[in-house]
Amino acid sequence: MIVHVHEMSKHPDAVYIGRECSGRGRGPSFTRSQWANPWNWKTLPGGRAEAVALFRRWLAGDLEAAAMLPPGRWPRPTVEDIRRELAGRVLACWCGPGDPCHGHVLAEIANGDPSSAAKQIAVVHPPAFEVVVGDCVNVLNAMPAGTADLVVADPPYNIGIDYGDGRGADELPSYRYAGMVREWMLAIERVLSPAGTLWVVCDSAYGAAFDRAIVEAGLTIRDRGVWHESFGVWRRGLFGKCWRPWFYAVKDRRRFTFNEAAFMVRSRRQEIGDRRANPAGKVRSNVWTFSRVAGTFRERVKPPAGEKPPTQLPLAMVRMVVDGFTNPGDLIVDPFTGTGTTGVAAVQTGRRFVGIELRETWAAVARQRIEAATADVTERRDPHD
Numbered sequence: 001m002i003v004h005v006h007e008m009s010k011h012p013d014a015v016y017i018g019r020e021c022s023g024r025g026r027g028p029s030f031t032r033s034q035w036a037n038p039w040n041w042k043t044l045p046g047g048r049a050e051a052v053a054l055f056r057r058w059l060a061g062d063l064e065a066a067a068m069l070p071p072g073r074w075p076r077p078t079v080e081d082i083r084r085e086l087a088g089r090v091l092a093c094w095c096g097p098g099d100p101c102h103g104h105v106l107a108e109i110a111n112g113d114p115s116s117a118a119k120q121i122a123v124v125h126p127p128a129f130e131v132v133v134g135d136c137v138n139v140l141n142a143m144p145a146g147t148a149d150l151v152v153a154d155p156p157y158n159i160g161i162d163y164g165d166g167r168g169a170d171e172l173p174s175y176r177y178a179g180m181v182r183e184w185m186l187a188i189e190r191v192l193s194p195a196g197t198l199w200v201v202c203d204s205a206y207g208a209a210f211d212r213a214i215v216e217a218g219l220t221i222r223d224r225g226v227w228h229e230s231f232g233v234w235r236r237g238l239f240g241k242c243w244r245p246w247f248y249a250v251k252d253r254r255r256f257t258f259n260e261a262a263f264m265v266r267s268r269r270q271e272i273g274d275r276r277a278n279p280a281g282k283v284r285s286n287v288w289t290f291s292r293v294a295g296t297f298r299e300r301v302k303p304p305a306g307e308k309p310p311t312q313l314p315l316a317m318v319r320m321v322v323d324g325f326t327n328p329g330d331l332i333v334d335p336f337t338g339t340g341t342t343g344v345a346a347v348q349t350g351r352r353f354v355g356i357e358l359r360e361t362w363a364a365v366a367r368q369r370i371e372a373a374t375a376d377v378t379e380r381r382d383p384h385d
């Protein structure tokens with residue numbers, strides 16, 4: 001069975017299990033700490049490998065093996081619990097190659113029992129990301145409605161940047177550009193899940209057009225903010241250009257994800273050693289200072305031969321957006337993928353990603369970049385190790 005990334009949250013039988021997964025989705029929840037990791041790896045001399053071997057034996061009914069596992073925080077499920085819970089379901093996991101996936105172990109146990117009335121359990125490894133080539137409005141409209149938990153949008157700025165079709169393609173009369181912005185926002189609103197979020201950044205000249213289009217598409221703006229680019233663009237006879245507006249909007253003003261921890265900064269009280277200071281810091285203001293990714297920066301992705309580099313968002317800022325507005329396992333869509341920064345942030349934090357990019361060459365660059373970031377994640381040790 002092939003399940004596309006953007007269909008996963010719609011899959012009626014899906015149980016999400018795996019690396020960063022918090023057990024979201026329909027059906028029973030399997031949180032990593034509750035089911036897949038009910039012990040502390042570190043206390044076993046053989047570490048993770050030994051724990052996995054014991055886990056297998058225990059699931060096969062070997063209670064001696066269970067006793068050898070260090071106690072965990074949660075009551076352990078019995079083999080019968082597992083069979084009952086998983087019968088006829090699809091396990092979707094994002095474990096990496098060589099990383100023993102508990103989803104597989106569970107499926108193996110339940111499927112291997114001839115006396116069990118349990119239906120076969122399929123384990124699918126959906127790709128964690130896809131980059132689709134095409135115009136974002138067409139692609140978004142072809143996606144199932146209500147599936148994206150977060151849309152991160154960094155559209156063309158209409159300031160004469162050559163994305164491959166000449167500067168003129170990005171210097172439209174403002175009424176035409178505003179019309180495109182409206183089309184984008186309608187298509188984005190359609191794919192957002194009921195508790196979905198939009199974060200969009202644009203040029204300072206078009207803030208009003210975006211503000212209006214977001215509201216007219218039916219979204220609620222929770223905040224308007226500024227990205228202060230600490231390494232802005234110097235202009236002769238004019239002030240340096242160093243800010244862009246951003247908009248944070250939600251589909252339902254009462255239901256959304258806002259993980260405060262992602263936005264924490266040191267407070268002034270902490271800095272001056274005030275004992276009343278919250279040790280966790282404070283939620284940052286809506287003026288975000290991040291350096292622009294200038295042409296000379298190591299982070300900057302090299303353009304393929306004959307291509308002009310598109311603008312590139314700083315990964316640290318996009319990671320904060322992804323961490324703050326979604327949870328692991330959520331689906332993130334970037335309709336203007338460019339070099340794939342949002343995809344990198346998504347796979348690094350255990351989210352799924354669908355990117356859309358007009359130009360095949362940049363889509364290929366983005367795929368490569370996200371693939372490399374996925375490999376990095378596979379290398380990263382499980383935090384429970």
Ligand SMILES: C[S@@+](CC[C@H](N)C(=O)[O-])C[C@H]1O[C@@H](n2cnc3c(N)ncnc32)[C@H](O)[C@@H]1O
Nearest residue numbers: 135136154310312313336338339340341357358
């Ligand atoms: C501002 S750049 C995005 C850069 C990206 N945020 C990054 O960090 O690399 C805009 C990108 O959108 C693409 N694009 C422009 N119009 C598009 C459309 N209608 N549908 C899909 N992609 C589009 C451009 O080719 C360009 O790569």
